[in-house]
Amino acid sequence: MRLRVRRSAYEQMLAHAREEAPRECVGLLMGGAGRVEVALPLENVSQTPHRAYRADPGELLRALRKADEIGLDVLAVYHSHPVGPALPSLRDRAEAVWDTLYVIIGAAISEVRVFRLPQGEEVELDVCE
Numbered sequence: 001m002r003l004r005v006r007r008s009a010y011e012q013m014l015a016h017a018r019e020e021a022p023r024e025c026v027g028l029l030m031g032g033a034g035r036v037e038v039a040l041p042l043e044n045v046s047q048t049p050h051r052a053y054r055a056d057p058g059e060l061l062r063a064l065r066k067a068d069e070i071g072l073d074v075l076a077v078y079h080s081h082p083v084g085p086a087l088p089s090l091r092d093r094a095e096a097v098w099d100t101l102y103v104i105i106g107a108a109i110s111e112v113r114v115f116r117l118p119q120g121e122e123v124e125l126d127v128c129e
């Protein structure tokens with residue numbers, strides 16, 4: 001099991017993490033046939049955005065509808081840890097209610113890891129052209 005991500009989408013996601021720091025960023029990775037084609041940034045509306053993320057519910061709903069319309073699947077949810085490692089926090093595990101993969105971008109932006117949550121099993125990330 002691995003998550004394949006087109007390089008342009010990967011770079012988009014990292015750019016979003018850089019822009020939002022020191023706040024956590026959040027967004028969706030969408031594509032088809034097991035490969036991510038686009039990163040969709042969402043607004044982090046958490047009350048404590050420096051250590052938690054919550055996607056804006058209205059924006060999230062519109063993104064899901066749009067994805068459905070154009071035939072894209074949500075393959076992963078991403079968020080960043082501007083001051084921590086790319087490992088799921090206790091909160092990340094507790095709040096992982098979606099049946100999807102969770103991508104975490106660490107403080108060193110190049111540290112990106114993928115997990116199936118709440119179980120915590122790590123999934124290989126494959127950035128492709």
Ligand SMILES: [Zn+2]
Pocket residue numbers: 079080081088089092104
């Ligand atoms: Zn987290």
